[in-house]
Amino acid sequence: MKLLILLFYCLFFISCAPRETTIEDCKKQNKKYKIENSFNFIKGEKVKKIICIDKLNNKLK
Numbered sequence: 001m002k003l004l005i006l007l008f009y010c011l012f013f014i015s016c017a018p019r020e021t022t023i024e025d026c027k028k029q030n031k032k033y034k035i036e037n038s039f040n041f042i043k044g045e046k047v048k049k050i051i052c053i054d055k056l057n058n059k060l061k
């Protein structure tokens with residue numbers, strides 16, 4: 001039973017792993033992209049974050 005609970009928690013946290021958006025992802029979706037500087041509190045450093053923007057009405061996605 002403990003093994004089953006441990007397995008569930010492992011799968012849960014693996015599925016919640018962050019996936020970074022790339023410029024190629026935005027181009028494949030036929031969207032513009034915007035690069036913002038943000039602060040990563042865990043690492044304590046600034047990182048560049050890519051955000052896809054819809055070309056038609058400029059909504060952030």
